[in-house]
Amino acid sequence: MRDAGFGALAGLAGGLVFGTVMARIGFLPTVAGIVRTDSPAMGLAVHLLIAAILGGVFGVLVARQQELLFWGLAYGVLWWFLGPLTLLPILLGEPVAWNVAAARDLVPSLLGHLAYGAATAAALALLAREQRRPGPGLLVRASLAGLLASPLLGLGWSGPVVGVLAGASYAVVFGDPREGSGPVLIRGVAFGFVWWVLAAATLSPLLDGRGLAWSAAAVRTAVAELPAYVLLGAVMALLICWLGGLSRAVFSDDVRDALERRLAAGGRVISLWHGVAAGLTGGALFTGVMVTVGFLPTVASLVGSGSAAVGLVLHLLISQVVGVTYALFFRRRSFDAASGIGWGVSYGLLWWILGNLTLLPVLLGAGPRWSAAELAESFPSLVGHLAYGAALGLVYQRLEARVSPWHLTRSQAAAARATARQEQTLSAAPALWSLVACVALLVPVLVA
Structure with a gap:
């Protein structure tokens, strides 16, 4: 019950974030159609109720997990498939359309579900988990790794800024996990995707005065930057891992580090x-x-x-x-x-x-x-x-x-x-x- 309660509160936080997006894209009347009305206020109430319920389920499912961000994102994508693509049409008495055209029309909802998953995971971590603060050495190392990887973005003067922010956020979110280069590489790939959604698909059009450009056409334009962000995340995460290993090899006196290197060889x-x-x-x-x-x-x-x-x-x-x-x-x-x-x-x-x-x-x-x-x-x-x-x-x-x-x-x-x-x-x-x-x-x- 404790996990479900914290999850429900976190789901409400994620629902507020997602609800703001739904209000801007005009999707709340569609949600209100579940209770046979088109009132945006009723749509928001139904949406928050669903968000709290799904958050409670999420809290129970991830109670024993050590990290929550990627679980939240995967949970958001799962409910995009189950929700607007499947259950919502059924509840509205419409046929289910599992095709690329229907999914393309729901791209704003996809990004909203990703935002819901990330916000729910962050809120649950703040509510139910002991917070670990990254040390200054890790922040410097991660920021340097992001700076070194930033030329992959090809963004000119803004590229190093994005790289440093991405590296610092990596350190804040994940700390310094002691795992091999392979898992770190894939973690960086997924984190690069997160930063593509955050920077290329969201912040860049907002800073350019275009507003929240989450339409299918705008996202199709932004997708040209997706490979660059994926490579940025992969290279950045690998550099953080290797720089950490180098630091332990040079400065650590813990015999377990030396034993770990011998076993790895x-x-x-x-x-x-x-x-x-x-x-x-x-x-x-x-x-x-x-x-x-x-x-x-x-x-x-x-x-x-x-x-x-x-x-x-x-x-x-x-x-x-x-x-x-x-x-x-x-x-x-x-x-x-x-x-x-x-x-x-x-x-x-x-x-x-x-x-x-x-x-x-x-x-x-x-x-x-x-x-x-x-x-x-x-x-x-x-x-x-x-x-x-x-x-x-x-x-x-x-x-x-x-x-x-x-x-x-x-x-x-x-x-x-x-x-x-x-x-x-x-x-x-x-x-x-x-x-x-x-x-x-x-x-x-x-x-x-």
């Missing part, structure tokens, strides 16, 4: 071979998509050829290289099939943006393919990258599970893996996988 060669095998498996699966859309000659043009056979060989080589990087980043971070697929799919989305949309066109002498039209054209490649990532993560997890860490017996390794799996379940990792999957599903809607 054990068995790395075997892990790299696992990455090669997993990358080759994912690449073979991805080949079907590339053959279907006729993309292999484009890959072959990297070495001045137009042959599909040369493109296939080059594609499989690249797949193995990406598999090796996955092994470096995610070693001992997937403890079952679900976590392997979760990390793999998330890594596949990152490589769709980094590889297909950025590095490939740059290596071919063009600029990054970040416009809405180019993102829409690259959607088959997104599907292939997600399939590649799923196979990569699953195969790597299965191979890694067959090898016990060098310092543990088989029974000890099983117990350690079970403990780590439980800790990961209580972290933000499942919410990260869910949110990244939602971002991938929303690409056709955002660029429609």
Whole structure:
């Protein structure tokens, strides 16, 4: 009851934020239609009641979770699918329209649900959690990381300002989580998406005097900045992690830090071979998509050829290289099939943006393919990258599970893996996988 009560109060706070948005976009009369009226005041009352109920459910669901932001965002997206796309039409006596056109018309509601989820998570953290203040060293390190990553945005003088603010907010929200480079990288991808919604889709038009530009057309224009913000978040989070590791290596006298570094080094060669095998498996699966859309000659043009056979060989080589990087980043971070697929799919989305949309066109002498039209054209490649990532993560997890860490017996390794799996379940990792999957599903809607 305590968790539900705090969740209901947090839901009211999130509902007030979302209600302000709904009033501006004129959606409250539609909500009032649930009780057979078109009064905006009644619509706001119904909306706040629903927000409190959903907040109570959220409070119960996340009672044991260590982080709330990504759980709140994933919860908001879930209720966008369940609410305006599904339950609201049914309650209004209208047919459910599960298509891109209907979802595109509800893009303002999608951003509002994201705001609701974030505000509810923040309010619940303030109400029910002990607050941890980041130290000045972490704030400086995170701000420096954001500053170094800011050229990716291409915003001129305002880019460093956004980068510093993004880095400082990362430190305030997450503190200094002691996790590997891979999970940190995916956390940065999701945080970059959050900052795209906040900065590119919301604050930028407000500062330009355009108001709250959450229409489908405005969001389609802003989506050209989404890859830059995703890469900003990924690079920034990775730099924060690495700078923290460097700081501990130089200044820490805790013997546990030295032991952790020695354990991390054990068995790395075997892990790299696992990455090669997993990358080759994912690449073979991805080949079907590339053959279907006729993309292999484009890959072959990297070495001045137009042959599909040369493109296939080059594609499989690249797949193995990406598999090796996955092994470096995610070693001992997937403890079952679900976590392997979760990390793999998330890594596949990152490589769709980094590889297909950025590095490939740059290596071919063009600029990054970040416009809405180019993102829409690259959607088959997104599907292939997600399939590649799923196979990569699953195969790597299965191979890694067959090898016990060098310092543990088989029974000890099983117990350690079970403990780590439980800790990961209580972290933000499942919410990260869910949110990244939602971002991938929303690409056709955002660029429609």
